Amino acid sequence: MSHVAIEPHGGKLINRISKNVDIKDLFQLQINHELANDVENISDGVFSPLEGFMCKHDFESVVQHGALENGLSWTIPIIMDVDETTAKQIQKSDVLLKTPYNNIAILHVDEVYTYDKKQIMDKIYLTNDMHHPGVQKTSLLKKFLVGGKIDYLERPYDTNRAHRKTPIETRAQFKKLGWNSIVAFQTRNPPHVAHEMMQKTALVNHDGLFINPLIGKKKTGDFKDDIIIKSYETLIDLYYSNNTCELATLHTDMKYAGPKEAIHHAIMRQNYGCTHIIIGRDHAGVGNYYKPFTAQQIFDYYQDLKIKPIFFPTFFYCTLCLSFTNSKVCPHDVRNHNQVSGTNLRQMITQKIIPSKYIMRPEISKIIIDHKDPFVD
Numbered sequence: 617m618s619h620v621a622i623e624p625h626g627g628k629l630i631n632r633i634s635k636n637v638d639i640k641d642l643f644q645l646q647i648n649h650e651l652a653n654d655v656e657n658i659s660d661g662v663f664s665p666l667e668g669f670m671c672k673h674d675f676e677s678v679v680q681h682g683a684l685e686n687g688l689s690w691t692i693p694i695i696m697d698v699d700e701t702t703a704k705q706i707q708k709s710d711v712l713l714k715t716p717y718n719n720i721a722i723l724h725v726d727e728v729y730t731y732d733k734k735q736i737m738d739k740i741y742l743t744n745d746m747h748h749p750g751v752q753k754t755s756l757l758k759k760f761l762v763g764g765k766i767d768y769l770e771r772p773y774d775t776n777r778a779h780r781k782t783p784i785e786t787r788a789q790f791k792k793l794g795w796n797s798i799v800a801f802q803t804r805n806p807p808h809v810a811h812e813m814m815q816k817t818a819l820v821n822h823d824g825l826f827i828n829p830l831i832g833k834k835k836t837g838d839f840k841d842d843i844i845i846k847s848y849e850t851l852i853d854l855y856y857s858n859n860t861c862e863l864a865t866l867h868t869d870m871k872y873a874g875p876k877e878a879i880h881h882a883i884m885r886q887n888y889g890c891t892h893i894i895i896g897r898d899h900a901g902v903g904n905y906y907k908p909f910t911a912q913q914i915f916d917y918y919q920d921l922k923i924k925p926i927f928f929p930t931f932f933y934c935t936l937c938l939s940f941t942n943s944k945v946c947p948h949d950v951r952n953h954n955q956v957s958g959t960n961l962r963q964m965i966t967q968k969i970i971p972s973k974y975i976m977r978p979e980i981s982k983i984i985i986d987h988k989d990p991f992v993d
């Protein structure tokens with residue numbers, strides 16, 4: 617069967633990796649790890665069709681309407697914030713973006729502008745409650761935003777890069793494997809057996825699975841990145857058939873923006889070459905800010921995405937069904953289900969109690985329990 621690749625979002629895969637750029641005499645600006653990740657994602661085309669940080673028109677349109685100025689769906693602002701002193705120094709100039717380790721990119725400043733944080737909270741996060749981690753982060757943004765295209769120079773130092781791949785690389789790999797129908801799985805947790813069974817159910821009708829854990833700043837109590845990576849490496853090695861599953865890490869921060877972030881997660885996976893994405897109950901949510909199925913319903917309003925969402929009911933092991941099943945199929949009372957909440961699982965791990973093999977593979981439990989410090993502070 618011949619290989620047919622899905623179009624990137626907006627039709628063109630962006631590549632802003634540059635060579636032979638003159639960086640002499642440029643204004644230098646240190647950026648944090650999170651912004652450095654965004655710069656790299658822009659340059660690699662993970663955020664296609666974006667070629668840089670958003671200028672005011674795109675920013676306003678994304679916040680107000682969930683679309684770029686040209687009408688293409690886009691739900692999360694990709695922005696770079698600077699303080700007032702910097703804002704005055706970099707108007708309409710080329711700026712060298714640096715990390716503590718190297719020069720990573722040139723930003724061709726097109727526009728420096730002010731913006732309304734409250735609008736971001738109301739329209740993207742749908743709340744201005746400071747307990748929401750995305751709202752809190754928004755409140756800490758500096759006073760000005762800078763828009764302009766990126767030219768990428770050199771990848772920064774980063775310890776967790778073993779599985780970091782560009783859309784060019786993942787698309788080449790899908791082609792090599794002959795996969796046409798590829799299901800993305802977004803995660804920020806080590807796998808429960810129920811996740812594994814859901815993924816394998818998706819594999820019945822699709823060619824391959826793209827497990828794409830999100831690596832980056834998370835909230836207190838979330839699992840650390842190295843646990844998520846190690847546990848998926850182990851799971852794929854021991855429990856997946858050859859050539860059915862690819863693992864790559866996505867280096868961007870969780871926003872916890874629920875429905876709006878579900879769309880953003882889908883767009884990034886389309887750019888990686890996936891045709892489908894599993895969207896769970898309360899996808900990218902936190903606390904009780906979003907209704908459980910809003911992240912699924914929102915896809916009705918974003919019809920120009922080529923990637924298609926797959927919605928699954930909750931999976932679990934049922935002692936009467938004698939199998940892993942789900943809330944749609946199993947008629948039995950929840951007393952017969954082997955299920956544990958995230959909070960309870962955390963407590964068990966803290967107390968070094970190994971969860972049942974129907975909850976978590978013993979090899980995965982061991983990785984977590986042996987870790988000296990498994991949770992984000």
Ligand SMILES: [Zn+2]
Pocket residue numbers: 934935936937938941946947948952
């Ligand atoms: Zn049952």
